[in-house]
Every structure is written in C-alpha cells, then in structure tokens.
C-alpha cells in the first residue's frame with residue numbers, strides 16, 4: 001500500500017503518522033520526552049531527544065503498517081526553538097524552546113532599535129515576541145559569547161530532524177516566519193532587519209515553500225530512522241501552522257484550535273493581512289499564496305499536565321489518567337461554581353505578551369473540590385481562546401465552525417466547552433489528536449502530486465466528532481467571560497511584584 005509519512009516534533013513527544021493516498025490514517029505512534037527547566041522561565045530540550053523520539057515513533061508506526069511504500073515524508077515541529085550548530089553541524093547547547101522567557105530584554109532592545117513595534121511590523125508584519133527565534137539568537141550573543149562565536153547555523157526543531165534525515169540544510173516559509181526575521185509579505189528573509197540586528201545572514205538556512213521537496217533520505221538517515229534511502233522529504237511546516245491544513249482549514253470562514261502544550265487559535269488568510277499591534281502572529285501558510293493568523297497562549301495542555309503531575313496522583317504515586325481527571329471535571333457544573341483560572345503558568349504571549357504573568361485561580365471557596373479546580377483549569381484554557389478571538393474579530397477573522405485538534409481535543413468535555421464559549425459547532429477530523437503530523441503527511445502528498453493543491457489536500461480531512469452549543473452553558477459563559485477578561489489588568493502589577501526574588505526564590 002502506498003503511504004505518506006508525517007513526523008511531528010512536538011513539545012511533549014514525537015508523533016509519526018502514516019496516511020494512504022485517500023487521506024485515511026493507516027497507523028500512528030507517539031514517543032514522549034521531557035522538557036527541562038534549568039532556571040525559572042527557561043525551557044530547553046536536547047535535540048537528541050527529538051531524534052530518539054522520531055526513531056521510536058517511526059518504528060512504532062511502521063510496525064503497525066507492514067509493507068507500506070512511503071511516497072514522501074513531511075516534517076512538522078514545535079516552532080521558534082533555537083538549535084545552534086557549529087560548522088561541523090554539531091549541536092552547541094540544548095535547544096531554547098518557544099515557551100522560554102529569558103530573552104525579554106533582547107526583544108525590547110531590538111524593538112527600540114527598529115523604531116518600536118511599528119518599525120518591526122513594517123519589515124516583517126510581526127513584532128519580535130519573546131518566543132521567536134530572533135530574540136534567542138541575540139540572547140546567545142549577549143550571554144554565551146563563546147558559543148555564539150562558534151554558531152555557524154541555526155535551525156528550528158523540525159529542520160534539525162531534516163538535517164539528520166537527509167543531510168540537507170533547509171527550512172520553509174512557515175517556520176521561517178516564526179523567527180521574527182522573515183518578511184512574511186514577500187515570503188523571504190527580511191535582510192534589512194537581519195543586518196540592522198547584527199545577525200550574520202549565513203547562519204540562517206535557505207527557505208523553500210512548504211510543499212517543495214528539499215532532499216531525500218540519505219544512507220545515514222535510512223540507517224538511523226529505519227526508513228528507505230532515497231524517499232523524498234518535503235519542506236513541511238511549523239506545527240501550529242501545518243495543523244490548520246491538518247484539520248481541513250485552508251480558507252477564511254473557519255477557526256481552528258489546538259490544545260497541545262500551547263493553546264492556539266488560528267485561521268487561514270488569502271492575503272498577508274496587516275497585523276495591528278503584533279500580539280497576533282501573521283505567518284506564511286504551508287499553502288503557496290496563503291497566509292495564517294494565530295494567537296498563541298503558552299499554557300493549555302501544558303497546564304493540564306502540570307495539574308495532573310502536581311495534584312492528581314493515586315495512592316501508588318502514579319499520576320491519574322487524563323480521562324480520569326476530565327471525568328472529575330465533568331462532574332462539576334459549567335462555570336465550576338464561580339471559579340476562574342488564568343492559565344499564565346509560564347508567562348503569556350497572547351493576548352498579553354508578558355513574561356511576568358502568573359497563573360491564578362480566582363473565586364476559590366471551601367466548597368470547591370479537585371473536580372471544580374480541574375474544570376476551571378480546562379475552562380480557563382478556552383477563555384484564553386475567546387480572549388484571543390477578540391483580537392481577531394476587528395480584523396474580520398471569524399468562523400461559523402471551530403475545528404479542534406491537539407492532544408486536548410481527545411476530551412469531549414474540552415470540545416463541548418469550546419462549542420459553548422464560541423457558540424458554534426466544534427468538529428474534530430480524523431487524525432486531530434496528531435493534527436500537525438497529519439498536516440505534514442498532507443503536505444508530503446502535495447509535494448509528490450498525490451493532491452494537486454492545498455484545497456484538494458484539505459478536502460481529505462473527514463469529520464469524526466461534532467459538539468453543538470448548549471444554550472444554558474452559552475449564557476453562563478457569556479456572563480463569566482467578561483469577568484475572566486477583567487482579571488489580567490487587575491492582577492498585572494501584582495504578578496510583576498510577586499516575581500521579586502526576595503519573594504520567589
């Protein structure tokens with residue numbers, strides 16, 4: 001049987017997914033790996049974890065699909081991560097990830113040097129948000145000058161996997177957008193900005209459109225990953241962009257959400273719409289001549305995982321399953337008995353670009369139990385989606401339907417909350433829980449002509465589940481959401497004050 005392979009280097013693990021030329025899922029597997037936090041606000045991963053994770057996940061998927069002929073491989077991965085390499089392509093330090101908060105001062109200095117946010121928006125249609133790769137490069141220059149002097153190349157996570165798989169140095173337009181150094185309107189490096197920032201353009205990889213074949217599995221890659229030598233590898237895309245096509249969203253009029261480690265609200269654009277103040281991200285889409293708008297909240301599934309590991313252990317010390325926690329949450333009524341959660345556990349990006357923001361449960365009473373707290377946590381993630389949606393609406397970005405993806409889309413309760421807060425149907429498509437890997441497999445199919453264009457590829461996404469709004473919950477959330485939105489402005493200064501090292505050490 002002929003198949004397309006999507007490999008996604010997620011934050012919590014690597015997913016490998018095989019689909020047929022009809023778009024149906026043949027097999028999938030996941031291999032998890034940890035994230036390290038060597039200092040408060042820092043998040044890092046050893047790129048070798050991605051390679052080991054990909055080896056395991058690919059082997060697992062292939063074992064479930066004996067005899068498949070892989071026509072093409074598509075790559076996806078967590079965006080923005082800085083993987084610095086020396087001239088021999090050796091990794092210089094652990095990768096600095098998308099949710100790392102260390103480079104606020106570098107982003108602020110660059111923004112000032114560019115004449116403020118407007119200056120950056122004019123060059124790239126994005127501001128230099130703390131998560132983006134550009135600020136991480138400048139942090140290395142300021143804080144690790146010896147390593148920085150040896151940096152000959154920087155790659156985002158999926159492009160590091162490409163290097164190990166094919167030996168080729170390449171990126172594509174969606175991940176390049178997430179460096180903050182890319183002219184998203186013209187789909188090429190923003191050379192003026194790169195020069196003004198004092199970054200050597202030679203450390204940046206060549207950039208292709210996402211559906212272009214950038215190389216083939218090398219003999220070394222074949223031995224390492226257990227894949228046939230010579231299979232073409234497509235550009236692919238950053239996870240938060242490629243999972244949009246992976247849910248079948250390629251044209252304006254539909255919204256897409258992802259509950260992975262991060263929480264993403266996204267839409268496809270027909271043009272590089274102006275990005276009013278850069279709190280949203282307007283990036284190149286994986287489809288040629290299409291763009292992508294998204295808001296990214298840093299803690300969605302990540303908040304759920306934190307809650308599970310910290311507060312949900314059984315008598316044997318083992319963490320409860322996500323299903324068990326969601327069942328407890330489902331026993332609490334919508335609104336969690338007047339309890340709200342701000343999910344800013346590791347700072348926030350959108351709609352509040354604030355490295356000092358902190359999480360908060362507001363409205364706790366002695367009546368609340370763990371199920372109420374779990375429900376409030378899940379609702380907080382969805383309130384954050386609606387908060388980002390408020391930034392998109394004035395840009396004319398809206399939808400009559402939400403397509404949900406990511407690990408959190410496995411939970412019917414989390415989908416129902418979205419239906420009730422957005423007051424529209426929420427659909428999941430086949431492969432939604434591995435949406436980025438599915439999108440990568442679709443793009444691989446575009447690369448070798450299985451589908452003539454992105455529209456035909458997106459049409460392969462088949463709806464599996466549908467949740468419709470429940471009027472009582474819609475009314476309740478319509479009352480609760482303005483209270484949620486009022487809390488961050490009230491607490492912002494307190495969050496910053498609590499970061500005082502005398503208090504938090």
Ligand SMILES: Nc1ncnc2c1ncn2[C@@H]1O[C@H](COP(=O)(O)OP(=O)(O)O)[C@@H](O)[C@H]1O
Pocket residue numbers: 010011012013259260261262300301302304305322323326406407408409410411433
């Ligand atoms: N059955 C489930 N119910 C609720 N949440 C889940 C479930 N399974 C996974 N998750 C959530 O999904 C997250 C992982 O999603 P995933 O899309 O794999 O993330 P990433 O791409 O960041 O690695 C976990 O952090 C967890 O919170």
Ligand SMILES: O=C(CO)[C@@H](O)[C@H](O)COP(=O)(O)O
Pocket residue numbers: 010011012077078079080098099131178238239240260261262263264281296
């Ligand atoms: O920062 C972003 C996108 O701008 C994140 O979405 C990362 O790309 C990580 O994604 P997940 O691992 O949570 O899927």
